[in-house]
Amino acid sequence: MTSQDILRRNSGVEIVGESLATRALLKSVSRVAKFNSTVLITGGSGTGKELVARQIHAKSPRTGELFVPVDCASMTGELMASQLFGHVKGAFTSADQGSLGCFRAADQGTIFLDEIGELPLPLQAKLLRVIQERAVVPVGSHQAIPVDVRILAATNRDLKQEMLAGRFREDLYYRLSVIKIRTTPLSERSEDILILAPQFLAELEAEGHPRQQLNRAAMELLQSYDWPGNVRELKNVIEQAAVESEGEWITEEVVMSVLANSVGERVELGNPRVPAEEHSVRSSHLLDSSVRLDYSAPNETWPCLAELERLHIAHTLKHTYQNKSAAARLLGISRQALLRKLAKLGIPG
Numbered sequence: 001m002t003s004q005d006i007l008r009r010n011s012g013v014e015i016v017g018e019s020l021a022t023r024a025l026l027k028s029v030s031r032v033a034k035f036n037s038t039v040l041i042t043g044g045s046g047t048g049k050e051l052v053a054r055q056i057h058a059k060s061p062r063t064g065e066l067f068v069p070v071d072c073a074s075m076t077g078e079l080m081a082s083q084l085f086g087h088v089k090g091a092f093t094s095a096d097q098g099s100l101g102c103f104r105a106a107d108q109g110t111i112f113l114d115e116i117g118e119l120p121l122p123l124q125a126k127l128l129r130v131i132q133e134r135a136v137v138p139v140g141s142h143q144a145i146p147v148d149v150r151i152l153a154a155t156n157r158d159l160k161q162e163m164l165a166g167r168f169r170e171d172l173y174y175r176l177s178v179i180k181i182r183t184t185p186l187s188e189r190s191e192d193i194l195i196l197a198p199q200f201l202a203e204l205e206a207e208g209h210p211r212q213q214l215n216r217a218a219m220e221l222l223q224s225y226d227w228p229g230n231v232r233e234l235k236n237v238i239e240q241a242a243v244e245s246e247g248e249w250i251t252e253e254v255v256m257s258v259l260a261n262s263v264g265e266r267v268e269l270g271n272p273r274v275p276a277e278e279h280s281v282r283s284s285h286l287l288d289s290s291v292r293l294d295y296s297a298p299n300e301t302w303p304c305l306a307e308l309e310r311l312h313i314a315h316t317l318k319h320t321y322q323n324k325s326a327a328a329r330l331l332g333i334s335r336q337a338l339l340r341k342l343a344k345l346g347i348p349g
């Protein structure tokens with residue numbers, strides 16, 4: 001399949017993937033799209049919750065009308081109510097004009113309340129009234145204005161937990177979660193990467209980037225990584241690897257160095273090259289990493305330099321899937337020098 005075919009097949013913002021989880025997701029999207037019910041979309045960051053919301057709108061009878069995304073986490077202070085429900089002229093000091101607010105802007109269409117778990121309690125009460133009465137009362141007014149809006153909401157928080165902690169209203173939760181859709185972490189549907197990665201390369205090509213492909217080992221590496229940032233992180237890694245590759249083929253070495261750097265951004269100070277365990281490449285060859293350094297006083301467990309070097313090299317090889325060129329690059333030495341050290345330290349080459 002050419003990249004043009006890939007793009008044609010996935011034209012627009014489409015949910016891409018053929019894993020069981022993604023097929024089930026697509027079915028749910030098609031099923032709920034035709035109704036007017038409120039939908040709560042839950043799942044980790046970057047798993048495609050907004051994309052799901054856009055698809056529901058695109059497949060719904062409201063498709064010709066506006067889709068209005070609202071990031072509840074970025075709204076602050078007094079202006080929040082006005083951003084959502086609008087205000088009348090003179091409602092507050094800077095209100096020299098009236099404003100529609102997101103709900104009325106989305107009239108006849110769909111509003112997408114992203115990060116709904118971040119909405120402060122007073123606004124949760126107001127939102128509940130809008131849902132119940134299908135009308136908004138702009139700030140500074142007493143008049144309810146009817147709105148016909150489909151409400152979709154998303155969160156990566158556990159709203160039930162938030163409810164128990166008293167941070168989220170129970171009545172609002174049940175109103176919002178009439179239908180629930182859950183997005184799956186990318187690491188649990190790694191077969192989707194076989195389709196997502198070429199899709200992202202085709203998108204880059206459409207933007208004028210030279211045509212590129214991932215070699216088999218690079219693809220295997222992508223499928224074995226645990227993707228804490230999910231599809232968003234995959235998209236970024238593909239773009240970086242494409243930029244850093246000169247020819248048509250993107251190799252596992254380039255992917256490994258991009259992954260090592262993206263992992264490296266999240267590590268603790270003082271140990272900049274060792275990835276945090278929860279973000280590491282999933283590997284069946286786990287090392288014994290139980291060495292604890294204690295510099296309080298020299299004793300019989302004081303590790304010798306060769307032992308530290310051996311461990312550091314072994315960890316690096318683990319994270320490069322035993323790829324010696326990539327490991328040498330991470331260690332800042334030549335491949336030849338690494339091979340010599342492996343032989344000297346007794347690490348199988």
Ligand SMILES: Nc1ncnc2c1ncn2[C@@H]1O[C@H](COP(=O)(O)OP(=O)(O)OP(=O)(O)O)[C@@H](O)[C@H]1O
Pocket residue numbers: 013014015016017043044045046047048049050051052114156196231232235
């Ligand atoms: N199945 C998919 N097919 C194609 N692109 C996808 C898919 N899932 C996610 N993406 C892309 O990944 C990026 C992140 O997706 P999106 O913003 O929908 O995630 P999210 O779960 O809403 O993230 P957040 O919780 O951080 O807001 C977007 O560029 C989106 O287009």
